[in-house]
Amino acid sequence: MYRCYPVSFIEKSDLEKGDKIIMPPSALDRLASLHIEYPMLFQLKNPSAGKVTHCGVLEFVSDEGIIYIPYWMMENMLLQEGDIVNVKNTNLAKGTYVKLQPHTKDFLDISNPKAILETSLRTYSCLTTGDTIMVAYNNKKYYIDIVETKPSPAVSIIETDCEVDFAPPLDYKEPEKQAKSILSDRKQPLVEDEPPAKIARFSPFTGSGRRLDGKPSTQPVEQISSPELKQKQTDKEIKGSDSKSSNTASHRPHGKLVFGSNATTSGTQTTPKVSQTNTNQEKSQKEEEPTFKAFTGKKYSLKS
Known part of the structure; x- marks a missing residue:
């Protein structure tokens, strides 16, 4: 006991x-009388x-009854200056594996x-599980646990x-792993984007036809499905309309416009139905108008 x-x-x-201690000369005499193994290793408790x-x-x-030990060992054993410590000679097996934790x-x-x-462990004789050793390097102390x-x-x-x-x-x-953020995003309910409201397309030349004289129109109204379809058809119809425009112009009434028909100056193809309706309208107008008949009325005699 020291x-x-x-x-x-x-x-x-x-x-x-390191882990070397200083002991009194009486300890050496006691150890020399015993048959111990070298190098000398001790257990401190x-x-x-x-x-x-x-x-x-x-x-x-050292002086009798006193030993000097490194301060880091005193901290591991919770020793204060002048405390009593038990010193015992022991034999340790050679180490094959050491796990350290800075x-x-x-x-x-x-x-x-x-x-x-x-290089630092060359000053150490043994290692004990649970101890904390100190490694000095570049004017800095690093503490390492023996795991x-x-x-x-x-x-x-x-x-x-x-x-x-x-x-x-x-x-x-x-x-932090990105997988955690991905999992957290999956837990949140997915908000589906609302489909955009359909915008009504403008379709030209659709609706019912109106006459300028207020009478009901007997001509059917042809609707165009889409402007794109009209543009595709115009290229094909313009070629045929040039040859037929001279024929349809003679049957067209002068001074009158019919809305909703294809017989316009846009260059579209004129159907036979449109020309027939125009002729029917001319006949009905002629029948309604009174015709002048010559040499009709009362007779008068020249005799007195």
Whole structure:
């Protein structure tokens, strides 16, 4: 049982980069009388908190009843200056696998973190699951948790080939996936766009025909389905209308317009029905008008 103090008390702050402790000379005499294995490894235990870790030894030069340990080990074991710690010699198996977890993602920004870690761990004798070690690089301290060790919870890393794996840093946050936003959009009811209201098309020359004299029109009204159809037909009808326009002009009544008919100056084809209706209208008008008959009336004699 020893009272512990940080290594800074004896002006050996460089020991903070490893897990080596300073013990009194009496400990060396006691260990020499025992048949122990080298290198010397020890188990440190805090009886009040139940914390356990493992370490190596650098020198046997401290005062009797006192040991000096790195401050990061005192923090892991919840030890204060002058607290009592139990020191026990132990043997550890050589490690084959170690899983580490940095506290901050800044450690991953180093160009080659595995090489830096390999160089830093040369000052360590053993690793214990649950401990937090400190790696110093470029005037900055990086704290790393020992998540897992194989083949046992505490392993020796002296002259051994050990596979190292890294867990995500404690402050690492995964970026939000786009799939979540897509799923949230699917949950929302889809709003269908209302179909645009149909706009009524303008159809020229449709409706009922009207005469200028107020009499009902006997000519049927032909409706044109669409302006596009009319444009397609006009090219074909213009060729035939030129040859027939001279014939239909003679049957057309002078001084009269009939709305709704195809017999206009637009160049469309004139149907036989339209010319027949025009002639029928002329006959009916002639029958209605009184005709002049010569040599009709009362007779008068020249005799007195």
